[in-house]
Amino acid sequence: MFLGKVIGTVWSTRKDENLVGAKFLIVRHLDLEMKEKDNFVVAVDSVGAGEGEVVLVATGSSSRQTTFTQNKPVDAVIMAIVDKLDVPVEELLKKNKK
C-alpha cells in the first residue's frame, strides 16, 4: 500500500454501470514526513475517508477485495485511514541527508 492524502474528488456521470455510487477521491502520495509528492491516483473510497485525511491505498487486483469494489473496474481503493506513523527520528534524518 502507499501512504497518501485525500485532496479532492472526481465527478463522473457517464461511467461503467457497476460504478454507480462510487466515490472517486484524488489521493496524492506522501513521503514519511507527510509532505505531498507530485504524483496522485484516483481511488475509490471504501472507509468513509474525507478531504485532508491521510490514508492507505491498495492498488491492482487487491483493490477489488472490499465489499463495495468486488468485480468492479477499479484499480485503487482507500482501505484504511491512518491515525499515526511510528518512525524513529533517526530514520527521518537519514532521508534528509540524502
Place this chain on the structure above:
Amino acid sequence: MFLGKVIGTVWSTRKDENLVGAKFLIVRHLDLEMKEKDNFVVAVDSVGAGEGEVVLVATGSSSRQTTFTQNKPVDAVIMAIVDKLDVPVEELLKKNKK
C-alpha cells in the same frame, strides 16, 4: 485509476480474435491542472469516450471487469468520463511551488 485525456485512436486489423470490435484509444496522462504529460497508454473504451474528453483509466486485471473487456487480453480500460474535479485552490498552488 489515472486521469487522462483521449487524444487519438489506434487502428488494428490483425489482432486477438476476442478483440474484434474493440476501440483502442490513446490516452495521455493529465496532471491536476489538466495539463497533458508525455506518457500515454492505449486503452479500450467501455463508456463511449471521444477525442478530447477527460477520462478515468483502470489498468491491470481491473480493466477486464467491464461487460465488454471480460476475459480479453486488455490491460487498460476507460471506465468513466470525467465531468469535473473538485480540488481546493491551495492544493493546486502547492504543486506549482515545487
Place this chain on the structure above:
Amino acid sequence: MFLGKVIGTVWSTRKDENLVGAKFLIVRHLDLEMKEKDNFVVAVDSVGAGEGEVVLVATGSSSRQTTFTQNKPVDAVIMAIVDKLDVPVEELLKKNKK
C-alpha cells in the same frame, strides 16, 4: 496497452515446460511519433508479429487471456499489430514543445 516495435528475438531452450513453442519477441516502447524509446520488454507473440512491426502489448495477468498464453508464466503478450495511429497534428506539436 503500450505501443511498441518488434526489434528482435530471444532464444531459450531451458524454460518452463508450458512455454515450449512460445516465440519471445523483444519489443521497444514507442512514443506517438513512432520514435523508439530505450526501454523494452520481452513479450510472447500471439498474432504472428514480425521484426519491424508496430504492435500493442498487454502486460500482467491480461497477457494470459489469449488461447496460447493461458495459464502460462508469461507477463507480456503482443495482442495486436498496428495499422495506423490517428492523432491530430496539434497533439504531436504539443509534445514537441515540452
Place this chain on the structure above:
Amino acid sequence: MFLGKVIGTVWSTRKDENLVGAKFLIVRHLDLEMKEKDNFVVAVDSVGAGEGEVVLVATGSSSRQTTFTQNKPVDAVIMAIVDKLDVPVEELLKKNKK
C-alpha cells in the same frame, strides 16, 4: 520480490473490516549494499518481522497468497525475513563504478 528494511509502523483504527488485526509495517527499499533508498511501501506482516529487520516483500495479487492476507485488500506482504545475501564482491564493485 524486493529487498527492504522495516523502519516503522502505520496505525489505523478505521479500516476495511477484514483488516482487523493486520500489522502495517513501513518498508524502505534497499540496494544490494543494504543502503536505504527513498521509496517505501506499507506492507502487511505475515512472518513476525520487526523494526530494523531486512525482509522480502511480495506485491500485487501475490501478496494475498498467505494465510492471513487471503481475500483481503492488501497489495504488499512481508513473506520472508532475510538472513544474508550472497553477492560476489565484483558485482558490488560494478555498481559503484556506475
Place this chain on the structure above:
Amino acid sequence: MFLGKVIGTVWSTRKDENLVGAKFLIVRHLDLEMKEKDNFVVAVDSVGAGEGEVVLVATGSSSRQTTFTQNKPVDAVIMAIVDKLDVPVEELLKKNKK
C-alpha cells in the same frame, strides 16, 4: 518479461511456510547489449538457473503459473534461461546514439 542476469542469492530461514525449498535469486536488469543496470529483483527460480546466467523473469500473478510457485506469495519467477538474443546491429546502434 524482462531480461536479467543472476548475480546472487538471498538466504531466508523465517519465511511463509509455503516457501520452504524456494530458491531466491537476485536478478539484475540487463539492457540489450547485456550491460547490467542498477535495478534488481529477487525472483524464485523454476528452471535451475545459476549465478551468471542470463534469464527471463515474469512478474506479478504470472509468476505463480509454474508448478513450483502456484498459490505461493511470490511475485517474480525465472521461467527461462536465455541462449542468445537476435537483435539487428542497427537497433543496437540506435540506442547508442541517444
